[in-house]
Amino acid sequence: MAGPAIEVDHVSKAYRIYPTPRHQALELFLLGARCYHTDFWALTDVSLRVERGTTLGLVGNNGSGKSTLLQVIAGITPPTRGRVSVDGRVASLLELGAGFNPEFTGRENVEVQGVVMGISPEETRARLPAIEAFAGIGDFIDRPVKQYSSGMFVRLAFSAAIHVDPDILLVDEALAVGDVAFQHQCIRRIRELQAGGATIVFVSHDMAMVRAVCTEAMLLDGGRVEAHGDPATIANLYHARTASLEAAAAAGAPPADTGAAAAPEGDDFEERVRLFRHGTGEARIRLVELVDPDGGPLGTVPFDAEVVLRVHVSYDRDVPVSIVGFSLRDRTGTDVVGTNTHEERVAVPARRAGESLVVEFRQRLPLARGTYSVTTAVARHPEVPDYLDWVDNALVLTVLPPESGKTVHGKVSLPVTVSVRAS
């Protein structure tokens, strides 16, 4: 095998922007006699050579042209100028579950997706056990996809897409989904593909991931290549840029996320979390609330404030032993804090069908400012993932920045003692 896996040669891509659909129709009928569109250049003179076995991370702010570049490489949209050549079987993961039909079972959708990606139904069927094991959604594989929680959907779509053994894999921010365990699983699978000699191009906002997985990286800005080099250098460059952008934004406008309610008021909990829940149904989480230590309702959470997370559970069957837990996730889906009654050595009393209970977790939240979602679950056993009920996005809360003006580096601020002495 000679030559690079991907070669992008002075590629530019323009999209035509019309003021209204009517103008587009007019231009079409006048056969270009009058011109109503303006060109939007999503990519300008991009050149790139990706050798076989390289993992390239594409980074840049929204609108910098990363996704367009992936689409051009994938052959989904032609470049306006320049030339692209790609050598090998390409799997593009630009959107998870593209073409999934919600009425069909997971198994049927996986089969269709295989054929869409150029794999025969027989081959896909042979891979199904591996795909099922990777997705880890159990019997749901034979249920219509519309019954899936968003997490399950993503897991299945991702594992179906990543089991096609491509020569070239194009991934667009798809890795930033799923829980931590699943993300680790994905990284493992990417390492397997790397070991097998695959060429990977992926778009990510997660610099830790870029540093960990990529062999090289490229920074795009406004459709142009800003820098191309080793991942650590590019990640630092990107960080420096976003930091200065954020500083500019912070100086100009007050933080927008103050005053947001902790729980959407008047919102029917059951209805709201319908799509985010799975489990056997033997127990049901009825409501999740966030209150202050006096029991008063809480809007936003001040930095490091003590809060009480109250989980109301009702039991539809006799359940002698159960464990109730929660986990707080940040915007990217990373678990930041979480615990359960088993870890904390608190026994949940046996419940009969029709009975209910309330579990309160009281703790301080010394977290970086931002929004966090609460996942709560009722399980039978600490090690077996056999959930009576599991609700993602049970609650979304906003943590304010520290009043002292201190910046939280990372996600959590732990107590620290600093001493300085001359030496």
Added chain:
Amino acid sequence: MPITPGGALLSPFRALVVQRRVIELFVARDLRGRYVNSALGLWWAVIQPLFLLAVYTFVFSYIMQVRFTENVDTGEFALVLFCGLLPWLAFADAVTRASSVLVEQTPLIKKVVFPSEILPVHLVLSALLVELIGLAVFLAVLVVLGRLPGPALFAIPVVLALQFLFTTGVAWVLATFAVYLRDVRQLVGLLLTLWMFLTPIVWPPTLVPDRFLWVLRLNPMWYVVEAYRSAVYYGRIPDPIPLAVFAGMALTVFVCGYWIFHRSKQTFADLL
């Protein structure tokens, strides 16, 4: 794509052969999708034509008591009507859905490298298969009524194949136009209504005065309806000359439709 005339003529057929597995899967998926999660499932494909037939018989034969032509009995109006209605409904169904299929399947076009030309094709095949079920039901009804279909029925597969070519060609063109101009979807509904009444489905072709016969001859669906009536109702082998004319039309529309679709498909991802 080869530019030689022979290559251009063959390339749509080649595309269908290359993508036959995807087409198969999409047709199966669509057929299932029509009836999935309904209690009666595929039986709906049987119930619908039976019901239509019963309603038409009741309205036209018992209430209005119309004759199709002088030599067709009042009681059989619905039967003659149905011969024309079966292929027309398949055509209308496929063409209507084709004019929105690319917009509906946007993720497949924008996010995956997908042979988009099969999207209109699978709708046509799906509609023709549903028509076949309807035809089987209709034949069963004819047998019950004591009208045994004759060997002329062997002409139907030929007509079906030509129908496929013609409908697919139209579907490709409309699918392409609808990407550039979303209004095509609405327009297709209106034009189909007009087209249906310009085709002798509910009225006999004998109503057309001689000096307007050329209008009928320009209408590809007239040939289809006539062939069905002849083979299914009258039990006569359809006239080969009109059939050959229709074959020429169907092939032309098929090849041109593919050419239009193929030339435009590169821009679909940007326009959707």
